Amino acid sequence: MSGREASGLGGCWSAASIWRGAPLLSARLKLRLLTTADAPRLAELANDPEVVRHTANIPHPYTEADALGFITNQDNRRLAGLGVVLGLERSLDRHLIGCMGIGLDGDGTPELGYWLGRAYWGEGYGTEALRRLCRHLFADLGYEGVWAAVHPDNTGSMRVLEKVGFIAAGRHDCAMPARGGCIVDSPKFQLTAQDWRTHHAARPMLLVAAAALIDADGRVLMASRPPGKSMSGLWEFPGGKVQAGETPEMALVRELAEELGIDVGESCLAAMAFASHDYDTFHLLMPLYAIRQWRGEPQAREGQMLKWVRASGLAALPMPPADIPLVALLREWL
């Protein structure tokens, strides 16, 4: 029985659903169900004493058989409406980097759990995934709150919760079956739907102008986001933020001169489509202009890589999630 059936409610989703069914995209991650094909990678990441020492249920050493058992068990729990665990897949290289999930074993309020492979600590992935999952829980599924108990020594995990807006909410006795069965008096954190909505509503709107530069062979120029910038390495349409006092067209002409060293007349910009995408920390509004004429040869002036790509090859590039719908529109345009 699915969570939806268990709730006795029909429709596309219900407050008792635990998973909408489609992967959740954040700026750099895809949160998706685990499959048995993930077992070797899961074992590789979790067979690390540093990764599991603050977790309650992950034994050490951790084998591929353990990972397979975990995936099957989680699948059964999901089908019984008891919880869901999602793999965190990095969009750039499609590598699994950790897991995040909820359980409904207590009073039905989701209890959060997560861990990341050691190589991926300190890069904001936990915060990013948690923001996206909380949005799913509150905006899509209608939960009223979510909570987590954290091992008292796990300061990194507490920081992640606080960044997302969780606040301290007393203590919880955590049973640690995989750590010798001890009970650990742990700080508890919670986030209510109301606090999440207040936080989320305060995110800014960002206006960015972008270009689909199209050459005589119908190929489109894509640029990798430079090291040090957000979403670094993902392939985007050249462009940038519209500054105070600029129109989107003025901003794009300026950005193309700065980033690529090309000269484009405003009259050569054909408004083609726009992206309106809710990133978890800002809302992006991005008009995309088709450009077939410019002066100069595009050069990578800001540490990015450039690539001319045929319409058929665009979908294979790892991109910011806002750009994915634009690719389908662009293919029709070309």
Ligand SMILES: Nc1nc2c([nH]c(=O)n2[C@H]2C[C@H](O)[C@@H](COP(=O)(O)OP(=O)(O)OP(=O)(O)O)O2)c(=O)[nH]1
């Ligand atoms: N240029 C561009 N930005 C995109 C695309 N898709 C997408 O989500 N974005 C997002 C990434 C960033 O959050 C934002 C653009 O900001 P940016 O930092 O690249 O802008 P900028 O060139 O003005 O940079 P900076 O001077 O502020 O460093 O829009 C895209 O296709 N092209």
